[in-house]
Amino acid sequence: MYTHIENQVKETQLKDMFYQSLFIHNPNASYLLDMNGNFVSFNEEVEVITGYSKSELLSMDFWPLFNDEDKPILLEKFTTTLAGQKNKFKTTLVQKTGTEIIISVTCVPVIIDGIVEGIVGIAEDITEEEQTKIRNEKELHLAQKLQLNVLPKPISNTSIEIDGVYIPCDELSGDMYYWQKLINERYAVVIFDVMGHGVSSSLIGMTICSMFRELITMKEDPVEIFTYLNEHIYDLFQSSNQPTTYVTGVLVIIDCQNNSIEYVNAGHVSPVLFSKSLSEPLPSLNLPLGLSNRATYEKKEMSYNKHSRLVLYTDGLVDSLECDPDKYIAELATTMQDHEHLSNEHFIKYLKNKKDKIPEIDKVDDICLVSITIKK
Incomplete structure (x- = not known):
């Protein structure tokens, strides 16, 4: 006891x-x-x-x-x-x-x-931790402003209207788009989707966008441009011993004088061309950029009727709507037909408002959307 x-x-x-x-x-x-x-x-x-x-x-x-x-x-x-x-x-x-x-x-x-x-x-x-957090937030905000400044201004003239929507799921996005007027009423439009999202993807996206801006002034062949970008992206990650990344993308050259389009699609979700009640996807014919330095790229040419509309987008839009790409292409074609009377500005606002109705919990990927209304 x-x-x-x-x-x-x-x-x-x-x-x-x-x-x-x-x-x-x-x-x-x-x-x-x-x-x-x-x-x-x-x-x-x-x-x-x-x-x-x-x-x-x-x-x-x-x-x-x-x-x-x-x-x-x-x-x-x-x-x-x-x-x-x-x-x-x-x-x-x-x-x-x-x-x-x-x-x-x-x-x-x-x-x-x-x-x-x-x-x-x-x-x-936790003073140091909080101050570091504040500094990082300021730097992210500055980087976001820089990324937005890289995006092009809308184009609107008697030949064509081009506008886009950029929606990162984080402060920064790996999705980017760019367009530029070339000579003889030709216009180049490109959209990229870098694997992943956040800071690293945004840096890759901005690098590619910057390179494209220089390339398009020297080369107008979409095959040459994508071949160069592919080799650069591949070499970048091989030389730095970083895990392989890849980039999907579509480059479209629109010739408003000859009513023609040539494009290269590198593993990207299919853009949709709508013209006179008919819709036509621009499917992928090639590997994504950065997977192999031996990859070759093929372009496709097509004609269009006056008053056509072409929509390019990234897969974040498809994922957020919880449907497979083929189903979304069909849905997008129907939307384009039902709203073909809208101006390019109002059409892209309609698509953005439709996207904004998606609950925040479902927005798990970056989204880019580009609408092109070809008037002649």
Whole structure:
């Protein structure tokens, strides 16, 4: 009997030592408050994080450590914790020197025999982490503005109208489009979809778009342009020992004088050409860019009637509508027919509004959409 009691005492002592060690030796600031918010006990990290001495802390409550504007939310957290609720939140702590730091606070009620007797909490200095987060957000915002500035302005004249919609699922997108007027009433329009999304994909997309802008001034053959881009993308990842990526894309050259279109589709979802109640997809004939440095590219030529409309898009639009590409092509062709009376500007607004009705939870990929109305 004596041994059993002795073991229980030792077990209780071990538990007390365990909790005391967890409190005293915690790498973050650990503290115990009474029902009035006065400091009862704390570890050395509380002195470090606040700048106050032990004697100073034991003679004060926690309110002087915070700005007036933060006190309403702190009062709410303090009150709900005393009511038995656990809380975790971020706030700004004012050190004795006046320096402000950002802390993450976790506080729980101290319950003894079913009655709340105080609050035990842990505070972690996350100032550096939060400042880094703010810097990253600013840099992402700047990168997003730069990416938007790369996109071309709409074209509208007596021959053609071209406009686009760019919708990243993150701050940045790997989907890009670009168009440019060439000589003799010819227009080049390209759309790219880089594997993945986010920062790395956006950098690749902007690089490709920048290269295309230079290439289209020197070469007008879509096969030559895509062959060059393919070799460059392949060499880029082979030389840097990075995992292979690939890029799908469509390059369309529209000749408004001869009513003709030539295009190269490199593994991309099929654009749709609608003309005089007939729709025709522009299917892929080639491998995506960047998969093989031996890939060859084939172009296709086709004619069109006056007052035609051509729509290019990325697979994020298909994925967001939860349908397979063939079904979406048929649906898009029907939409183009039903709304052929709309101007190019209003047609692309209609498609964008239709996309905007998709719940946010379903928007898991970047989306680019380009509409081209050919008037003659």
